[in-house]
Amino acid sequence: MVEPESLKNLERAVLEYDASGAEVWARKAIEEDIDPIRAADVLSEAVKEIGDGFGRGVLFIPDLIGGAEAMKSAMRVLEAHMKRSDAQKRSLGTVVAGTVQGDIHDIGKSLVCTLLSTAGFTVHDLGVDVPAEKFVQAVKEYRPDILAMSALLTTSVPELRKVVEALTREGLRGRTKILVGGAPVNESFAREIGADGYSPTAIGATELARKLLGAKEENRC
């Protein structure tokens, strides 16, 4: 099938990290009655190409984020025209993320959120300095598949354990996989507090999220 001009331009806009252009071409595609699912597939392909470039070492984090932002601005347009069921089907899963209380480090956590949403997860970013109660509330509200938490200070690391304990107390621990990260965190600490996974990098966190949900699907079978 010949790709319509608007979809070619949509793809180019993402590959050129042009968020406003991507939004314009997404609208154009909708005006032309192109199936939003088909347009979303074009976006995914473009972002995958950027991801491949990162994997080959020719593209870098600003490129990943630039592509992700362009994709997000186009997806906002497309999702408004998708059936709710189609949008849900496209999502790999729901993630709630945040930096724990007492810690305002944002970059690592935001990077993880961006890469997860680019990979196809629905992400609810609670921000920084998030108290345990707010994480619990968000887990009740969004019923996420994954809760991703970050701590960069040695003094904020104990908060990770606090959140896990709070979720357990509320009977919410079983339904959500917990992923932790941040400079002072490591694999053995993650295991010790009962988290399901730890990743030292944002890219690794996306892979881990896929793996954890794969495992979850298998468990469900």
Next chain:
Amino acid sequence: MLKGFTRKIRRYAILSKEQIEAIHAGTLSTLQGTGVKVDHIDTLKLLKDNGCDVDFEKRVARFPPGFVEECLRKCPSSFRVKARDPKHDVVLGGDNVYFKNAVGQMTVDLDSMEPRIPSEKEYFDALVVLDALENVHMLGPYTPYFGYEGVPPVMAIPTSCASKLKVSAKAQLEGYQKGSEIFCIKMAKSVGSEIVGLMTSASPLNWGAEAIDAAFRYAEAGFPISIASGAVMGGTGPATIAGALVLTNCEVLSAIVLLQLRTGMRAKVLSTTFTFPMDMRSGLPAFGDIGESLYQLAFNQIWREYGLPVYNSASGYCSSKKIDYQSGYEKSMACLLSVLSGANLVTLIGNVSAELTYHPVQSVLDDDVAGMIGRLVEGVTVTDETLALDLIEKVGSIPGSYIGEGHTRKWWRLEQFPPKAADRLSYQEWKEKSKKSCLDYAKERVEKILATHNPIPLAPDQEREVNSILEEARRYYKEKGLI
């Protein structure tokens, strides 16, 4: 005579006058237009009362250029920091050059290069080595590790402060977390010393309440403040050197205004950089990147023109995970350029892998680098004696030789800097002596220091007082549910 080095060579300058003016003008217009978030209501009121434009809802203050420059002008260009032993006092400013240690969250096993939490003995051994090294003039915060086995994270700073006072009479800097400065100030005062307190921004353009409270407490105790921007180029600050300078200078200058208002224009400020590029593959700090040095060279030039002492805090950190060629060039180049361009205090000693690990063997190797840089900036002595015209006349042509001359015996030691942990043997000797590397020599030097060095202890009553303040800190954090 005080320790440290004196830079006798011209400071290396990389910016033109026009470039400095453009960066300064951009800084003042950003302070006046964009402003800085000050997450501290009392301070916002103080700023408002003193002519700043304050948006209380957004907690953003905008600063009139004239007032910023007045606050800057009233900062002293140099000041003394009292150590426990006056011979270790440092005078930050002028062309004085000092080195301090870096820190690591943990120690590292030198065979596997795996990090692990140090034991209490390893923690204190590392401090004893720092006390013994002659080119370490100040001890940094969290020194040398973020605590040891059994120390709760919230006690890391009070423990570090008490341990440094017990093991070393050298001057020190200290950080803050959850009110730890209250106890550090008490400890320092109890032994008659001072602390340079840290104040670090949460970039971009943001001063958090904890940093402000801590800096005010240190300043009100009469202690100097090291104001550092924590911007990461390409992450929490612009990727360009010029843009990063504007942003970080806005942060440091705005903090100077806060401190000057709080202290009635009596703040002692050490303008500090802890800014480096972001590694664009990992998102981690690109310690040792040449962009970090370019930024520091420019920062140092500007702040020396502003007339303040300068501290380069990121120079001694490296991205290499091992003690190897990469760690050697990352640390040495950054620190050399820092000192050449006017830094008064430079972090160099002991860090192995970014902020993750520290090791005393590395501190011994870095001590040699500090000594070499210090020797370099002391420059070339040109006098009748060093010109040696009479000696040249006396020795004449070949087969004349200088090796047995008194002039050689006196001057070679002053002109060279023989490193203590380096291999300079002939090939044959090297082969016969187990083919040792600098790492082997450094390990031997650490062992020798630990076997022979005796730090000056605190007087018994001082030690009791420091222990009692440490216990008070423990009770305070227990009551707050943090232990």
